[in-house]
Amino acid sequence: MIVRIGIFLLAAAAALVPAAGADPPTLQGNVGPAFVITLNDPSGNPVTHLDPGTYAVHVSDQSDIHNFHLAGPGVNQATTVEGTGTSDWLVTLSVGTYTFVCDAHPTTMKGSFTVGTPTPPPPPAAPQALKGRVGPGLKIAFPHSATAGRTKITIRDLTAKDNFHLVGPGVNKRTGIAFKGTATWTVTLRAGKYAFRSDAHKALRGTLTVS
């Protein structure tokens, strides 16, 4: 019975050990022999962004006038300027910005990358809102300038003798002449000239310039 429990505990302990073959990805750092410092991912591409986690860093310092210095949240590893050869570091990268520089030439021999989820893009801006009115009486009103893009247009049609008609690049919207009430349109305005008018009285008209 005791032997059986011992085997069970051994098996349970083994299950807690990370699976074999889960070696951390290896980043390749290089400095020199020229005035060049690089850090590449396992595919050989320059590192610009990584997921948080544990990485192996294999550094080849090929010059006695340069060094390779990796620093960022929780990490500060460097070769010496005078020394040459290879170094292997195991680093845990967390959210933030990391830099790799040659401390002898930090303004010209440098690079950086970010770790973690990139900040999400801002939500799309609310559409531009424009208001128009036709009536009461022989009157029409609408802005004369606007910005290209998605636009919510609210029209108050206060007369049964005129309508509000907006026409221009990509837009042809109108209320009914007999209609009285509020109409709401969401349109995409493009740069150019739009005309707003009543189809019942040609004198009731104006121009909207979109830029």
Ligand SMILES: [Cu+2]
């Ligand atoms: Cu240097």
